[in-house]
Amino acid sequence: MPTTPHGKVHADDERPRPESVDEETIARLVAEAEDGIPAEKLRRRGRPAISDEAASTYSVRLPDDLLALADERSEIDSVTRGETIRRALIEYLTK
Secondary structure (H helix, E strand, O other): OOEOOOOOEOOOOOOOOOOOOOHHHHHHHHHHHHHOOOHHHHOOOOOOOOOOOOOOOOOOOOOHHHHHHHHHHHHHHOOOHHHHHHHHHHHHHOO
């Protein structure tokens, strides 16, 4: 049965395992490790930040007609629904 590097057995893992690793593979892996991790592999996962400042997430209930208006505005401005709602709050709260 195949095992993980920590010795745990995975009975359903049918992938072929090499009997040994050749010198060429070792040299390639060492070179990759010495070069460091490419920047594109270090990118953050998940949603992109909306700014450099910390942000909180809030859930609100909106009537369907208000949501439809927000979506229409989002399409006009070519922005996300969240951005439209943020803009509307800023406009209202800074009057």
